[in-house]
Each structure stands twice: as structure tokens, then as C-alpha cells.
Amino acid sequence: METKKPNKRSIISKVLIIFIILTLLLLLLSSIGDFNKIIHELANAHMPWIILSLVLSLLSVIILSISNQLSLRMVDKKMSYMDGFYIQTTEAFYTGITPFGSGAQPFQIYEMTQKGMKSNDATAVSLVNFIMFQMVTVLLLCIGIIGYWNKLFSAMGWNILYLLIGIFFNAVILILLLLL
Numbered sequence: 001m002e003t004k005k006p007n008k009r010s011i012i013s014k015v016l017i018i019f020i021i022l023t024l025l026l027l028l029l030s031s032i033g034d035f036n037k038i039i040h041e042l043a044n045a046h047m048p049w050i051i052l053s054l055v056l057s058l059l060s061v062i063i064l065s066i067s068n069q070l071s072l073r074m075v076d077k078k079m080s081y082m083d084g085f086y087i088q089t090t091e092a093f094y095t096g097i098t099p100f101g102s103g104a105q106p107f108q109i110y111e112m113t114q115k116g117m118k119s120n121d122a123t124a125v126s127l128v129n130f131i132m133f134q135m136v137t138v139l140l141l142c143i144g145i146i147g148y149w150n151k152l153f154s155a156m157g158w159n160i161l162y163l164l165i166g167i168f169f170n171a172v173i174l175i176l177l178l179l180l
Helices: 008-032 035-044 047-075 081-097 104-114 119-147 149-179
Strands: none
Touching: 008 035, 047 081, 047 119, 081 104, 104 119, 119 149
16 A cells, blocks of 8 residues: 655644644643743753753653664564654654643544554554553553662652552553453
């Protein structure tokens, strides 16, 4: 199946929507708190830590994109890296703008079908990526809770039960996904 090339009007409309959403978010942010205080704190922050956080964020996007691309290429050999990168970056965008972060996977599936992939293949790729994400999440949570138990317990006290409940539910979701 041939992939569709977006026309200029489609790209301009998507960029316009992004700018409108960003403007609304900035207006909301400035109405909730003191925007000048936020700028002041950013200006006084240690630049190496800001640069490190930006580099790690970019690295995260690249690694997630490569992971997504591997899944995509197993199903559709014609999917280009740029299409895979685009589809992966829509996840962060739609997770950020939908209630409870619920919109990413359906929009990713939509974007994959727009690039010429069958909807059942797109759904399988999205599910595989979510299972991988959930596996890494549960693994890192378990490592963190084991490695920092004393510090966490001394800081949180018995409120650590909420953390354990969260880990439990993430593990249950992972098990149910694997059984699926």
C-alpha cells in the first residue's frame, strides 16, 4: 500500500493547532501561578542540570522512536524512519493533551493507518510498544523500591503503601497484557 504524503495545507493546519494549544497552555500556566517566579527559578537553575535534562529528554525520544521503529519494521518493511519518528512523537503530544493521557494509542494507530498500515497491524504494534513500556516501568519500579527502600520508608513512612499499591497495579496490568 502506498503511503500518503501530507499536503502543505494539512501541515499548516497541524502546526496552527499546536500553536493554539501551546498558547492556551501558557495562558493557563500564567493564570495558575506566578509566571515571573517560574522564569526566575529557571534563570537561577544550574545550567549543567538543565542541559543534562534536555539531553536525556532528547535521548528518550530517540530511543523510544527506535523501539517503535523496530516494531513497525517487523510488520511493515516500507515504513520509513521519519514516519516511525513522527508516529512516536505523536504519543507524547496526544498523551499531554487528552484527559488522563488516554489519547496516545488511538491516535498512533490512526497515524499508522494514514501511512498505509493495516489497522490490525497498527493495533498490534501499539500493543507491543505498550507492553514493552509497562515491562520497563515495572522493572524500574521494583529496582527503585528495592534499592531505596530505607530512604523511601524514612521519607514517606507508612504512606509508602500508596507507592506499593501503584507498583502492584502496574504489575497486574502487565500480567493481564501478557495474557492477552
